[in-house]
Amino acid sequence: MPSTADPLAELHAAVAAVAADLRGSVVELPDLGRPPKPEFGDYSTNAAMLLAPELGSPPRAVAEQLGERLGEVLGDRLERIEIAGPGFLNLFVSDRWLRGSLARIGEAGDLFGSGPAGERILVEFVSANPTGPITVAAARHAAYGDSLCRILELAGHAVEREYYVNDYGSQVRRFGESLIARARGEEPPEDGYQGGYVVEIAARIEGAGAPDADPDQVAARGVGLILGGVRATLERFGVDYDRYFSELSLHESGAITAAIEALNADQRVYPHEDATWLRTTEFGDDKDRVLQRGSGELTYFAADIAYHLDKRSRDHERVINVWGADHHGYIGRMQAAWQALGGAEGSLEVIVMQLVNLRDGGAVVQMSKRAGDIVTLDDLLDDIGVDAARFFLVQRSHDTTLDLDLALAREQSQDNPVYYVQYAHARIASILRKAGTERVEQALAADLAGSAEVPHPSARTMIMRLLAFPGEIALAAERRAPHRLTTYALETAQDFSAFYRDCRVVGAAEEGGDEDLRIALSEHSRRLLERTLDLLGVAAPSEM
RNA sequence: GCCCCAGUAGCUCAGUGGACAGAGCGACCGCCUCCUAAGCGGUAGGCCGCAGGUUCGACUCCUGCCUGGGGCACCA
Structure with a gap:
């Protein structure tokens, strides 16, 4: 209820x-x-x-x-x-019920659409490797994850946002080697990082090209610089985290060996051919998985287990991981590990995001890892702006591949759905400006249920659209489907356009209408449009 | 070979059991003495991948097949 x-x-x-x-x-x-x-x-x-x-x-x-x-x-x-x-x-x-319902939207204020107290949820998303800038694919994760969190919060849940930083392991080592090579004016190793940004980062690390440069130290500095950029970019994108969780810290604190020992005490672990294995098949995985290699090195999986043990210790009722489609094969073992750690089945949710294709007019923009071919989130924001980027990236269901047409997103005009919605908001704001603040206050305080207005069909439709808001929030939260709200925003904008066409607001009396009711409807429409856009991370301008 | 996702209008996609399947873009036709024309109205365009099944009712659920994408490490 x-x-x-x-x-x-x-x-x-x-x-x-x-x-x-x-x-x-x-x-x-x-x-x-x-x-x-x-x-x-x-x-x-x-x-x-x-x-x-x-x-x-x-x-x-x-x-x-x-x-x-x-x-x-x-x-x-x-x-x-x-x-x-x-x-x-x-x-x-009845018209009376509709008018009374509109009044109740006003009484509820920002609580309209909010749900009852729900779960404590930890949402981990993006978690892109700190060896390069945020790409467009990761940007989809950011847009999705952040909007999902905002929606879950409105729906009544207590949400924490987290980014897992893979600042340890072979890729970090390769990154360090690439930095050193670039600092010396050489080409990076065959399996290294080719991107042009490596040159820039290398130039910012003192002594990176020195003969006695320590790859680990250089890598750590490089990761720090990249991470600083990542945080700045995400902030620009409107995405804030409660915590950046370092994988390296798990190695340094001994949390990983502690986690393995705990599993061992529960008889979940066994040795085989010099390696240490976790019996994930016990919880439905296809095969058992290695925690510690024959060489003594801990696997990424082992670190992830320690990470999830840490998550478990933090008193959340639900943990949601947003992963890329390329990690789908990893889900089985993680779910198994989660249960091996004592997590209830179903309390860990892994949401798999499909990929993003960029298109510019007709042609698909190729994104290989070769230098210059990577389209970063910063590039995208420079090109189409935050509002269009967030709207387009969250517009499609997470489980379908997304085609982002830059030519359309760039278009600051009639054809672009983002501007269509923003325009509707600006138009309402303009009407309300014309009415004046005092007039709006008056209208909001009026007895709407008792009004004599027989609402025009367009006005009825508009009121019913607003009444649908709480249900839309509940569904979007339940199904982890922020994209539903882009549709809702478009429909709200469309319905208001029809109301605007059919009903004069300021000066309604001239055509026998009730100005109070129409002003109240306009203000509540504007407010819900603004709130919907905010859930999507998109601005609601007062004029355009 | 096995696993995951998708296949709906020319294009990009909504629609997780209900009435005649929708939107945006693209195409075509019309609308500014009037609160923002970044707008509004209309026309054209569909074996909802294919074949079975469940149901009073299937785009939606089940099975098989076809096509496209992703994945099947003692990498991260």
Whole structure:
């Protein structure tokens, strides 16, 4: 149950209660949604069709009974109820209910859409290697992860954002060697880092080219410089972390060997051919995995286990890892390790992000690792700006490959969905400016439910769009699907455009309308659009 | 060979059991004495990859197949 005012949820609950009452027991929650056509009413429910098999009566007969009861329960909240098609109940809500609901959106303020107290959740995302700048692929993770966190917070969860820094291991060593080579004016090793940024970083490290340069020290300095850049870029992108967690620190503190010993004490570990193995097959993995190599070196997996043991120790009810598609093969062993560490099955969620293709007009921009071919997040932001980048990168479901058309994103005009939404916000702001602050305050305090306005169909649609906000937040949070909100923002902008076309706001009285109601509707539309955009990390300008 | 993701309008994609499948871009036609035309209205364009199955009802769930992408380390 929602903890704050949510008129639509109350309507939904009433339908569910009447259905359960008729059945005599709890039933599958019936749907209550917007029907495909206006003739089918404002809201429609499949409750009768769900109940029909249970009651052994034809759906339309059940609908008859349900409709009658619903009419009694909802009283003047409904204009009328119709039975249609295979047994849908189509609800036509009263204007009074709509106006009253609009007033309640105002009363709820920023609590409108917020959920009841939920879980304590740790979300780890991006965690790109600190051996190069943030790429466009990682930028998708950043946009997704950060929006997801914002949505989860609004939905009622307590969220912490974390970035795991892989500042240890062979890649860091190769990075150090590449830095030294560049500092000496040489080409990096065959398996080293070729990017031009390596030259710049090398130049900033004192003594990197000296004959006695220590690769580890140079690498550490390099990682530090890269990480500084990464943090600056993410900040520019609007993404803030609660914590950057160092892999190196796990090695230095002995946390990894401690984790292995703990697993060993639980009989999860065994030696084989000089190496130390974790029995991950016990928890559904395809094969057992190495923790410590024959050479004595600890594997990346071992460090990750220590990291997740640390996560477990921090009192979260749920841990979410956002990983790239190329790590999918790693999920089985991590889930197994999680359970070996005592984590409840299902309390670790791994979300796999698919890849990003860049396109410029028609051609796909190739992104190889060769120098200059990498498109960094900074390049992208220089090109299309933060708002377009965040909107486009989060617009598609995380499990589908994303094509980002730079030509479209760059277009600061009519064809660009980001600007379409921002324009709608600016337009509303302009109307409200025209009304004046005092007038807006007055309108917000007016008795909207008692207003005599018969809302235009466009205004009704707009109010119902706003009423859908809490449900959209709950769904986006539940399904870990921030992209749903880009659609919601577009629909809200579209609906407002229709209202704007059909109804004069300032000076509504001239056409027999209620200016208070229309100003209140405009302000609440603007506010929810602003809040939706904020969840996406996109600015809501007052003028364009 | 095995595992994951996808296949919906010319293009990019929404739509995780309900009514005649939607949006943006692209194409075509129209609309500024009026709170922002960065806007609005309309037209054209679909064997929802294929074949079975479950269901009162399937783009949606199940099975098989086809196509594209990603992955199957004592790398990280």
